[in-house]
Amino acid sequence: GENVEQxxxxxxxxxxxxxxxxxxxxxxxxxxxxxxxxxxGKRPQLIIDIRSNVGEKKDQRIAVTLNKTAKHFSLHITExxxxxxxxxxxxxxxxxxxxxxxxxxxVIP
Amino acid sequence: EAQVTQxxxxxxxxxxxxxTVTCSQNMNHEYMSWYRQDPGLGLRQxxxxxxxxxxxxxxxxEGYKVSRKEKRNFxxxxxxxxPNQTSLYFCASSLSGTANTEAFFGQxxxxxxx
Numbered sequence: 001g002e003n004v005e006q007x008x009x010x011x012x013x014x015x016x017x018x019x020x021x022x023x024x025x026x027x028x029x030x031x032x033x034x035x036x037x038x039x040x041g042k043r044p045q046l047i048i049d050i051r052s053n054v055g056e057k058k059d060q061r062i063a064v065t066l067n068k069t070a071k072h073f074s075l076h077i078t079e080x081x082x083x084x085x086x087x088x089x090x091x092x093x094x095x096x097x098x099x100x101x102x103x104x105x106x107v108i109p
Numbered sequence: 110e111a112q113v114t115q116x117x118x119x120x121x122x123x124x125x126x127x128x129t130v131t132c133s134q135n136m137n138h139e140y141m142s143w144y145r146q147d148p149g150l151g152l153r154q155x156x157x158x159x160x161x162x163x164x165x166x167x168x169x170x171e172g173y174k175v176s177r178k179e180k181r182n183f184x185x186x187x188x189x190x191x192p193n194q195t196s197l198y199f200c201a202s203s204l205s206g207t208a209n210t211e212a213f214f215g216q217x218x219x220x221x222x223x
Contacts, residue, residue, distance in 0.1 A: 001168065006151075032209035043199060043214040044152070051209070089152060095159065096167065097142065097201075097208040101151035 002027040004092050006100035014108050019077040021103045023090035026071070032093040033066060033073045038102070039086045047088075048075070080107045111136045115200050115215035122190055122222055130185045130218050132200030138213075139206035141183040142167070143175065145196040146217075152199065158183055159206040190222040 003026040013019045025033075034049035050057045050064045050073065057064050066073040077084055085107045091099045113134045122128055134141065142157040144167075154167030158177040172194055174186040183202075187194060200215040 034211065036212075043216055045214070046211045049211065093208045095207050096154065096157050096165070097203070097212055098154060098168070099144070099152040101149065 002030060002092050002094060002096070002098040004090060004098050004100040006090055006103050008103065009101070010104045010106070012106045012108060013080050015080055015082060017080055019075075019080055019084070019105055019107075021075045021088055021090070021105070022072055023074070023092075023100050024070075024072045025092040027092070027094050028068075028071065029094045030092040032097075033064070034091050034093075034097075035062075035064060035075050036089045036091065036099075037086045038089065044089060077105075080105075082107050082109055111213070113200055113202050113213050113215040115198075115218050117218060118216060119219045120221070122220070124191055124222055125189050128187050128190060128220075130187075130198060130200075130220070132183045132185065132215055133181050134183075134202040134213070135181065136202065136204070136213065137180065138202035138204050139180075140203040140208045140212075141177065142201050142203075142208070142212070143173070143183070143185045144199045144201065145169065145194075146199060147196050155185070155198075157208070159208075190220075192222050194220065195222050196220060 031052040036044035038044040063076040143155040144152040156175040198218045201212040
């Protein structure tokens with residue numbers, strides 16, 4: 001089945017700087033790549049997603065890029081703010097949604 | 110309000126006592142799934158269902174059962190719970206049966222098995 005890996009496990013950034021989280025996946029048939037944000041004590045919520053026929057997608061301060069050849073996709077957060085501090089999960093889907101282990105992002109004021 | 114509802118939110122039980130965690134969605138979603146979340150291990154899929162009467166094992170199905178008799182409900186059954194099933198459980202649903210649309214999560218069920 002699909003195996004999704006995330007790096008790094010923890011990321012600390014100064015407020016205003018950019019954060020980048022990278023994920024790799026194993027199944028070349030995967031066609032949907034969402035990113036979820038989970039704040040402390042809350043449920044995961046979708047922040048952005050990308051499909052296999054698109055290379056990049058942006059939504060205000062967040063963007064996702066996909067490299068199907070290398071089988072990796074990345075989340076980019078620009079101008080980080082304290083409210084961006086959370087755990088971020090990437091996922092890949094080919095008939096079922098498999099998640100990575102998550103990245104703890106800490107934005108230092 | 111469109112939502113995924115899990116019950117109970119918190120549960121403490123003893124080893125071997127059968128329990129069921131319910132999950133219901135009111136969005137007419139095809140796909141439903143159960144995950145467990147443990148520190149450092151992320152969200153691991155237990156079982157998933159692409160449609161009514163269709164269920165498949167995820168990554169960690171041992172010790173769990175599910176059923177999908179109706180589109181809206183997807184209960185998780187622990188026939189004989191053990192302490193290693195102490196975890197935070199999430200149910201999720203997605204419009205597409207192939208899980209390539211946004212997944213909506215329930216509020217979570219914190220299970221402790223003693």
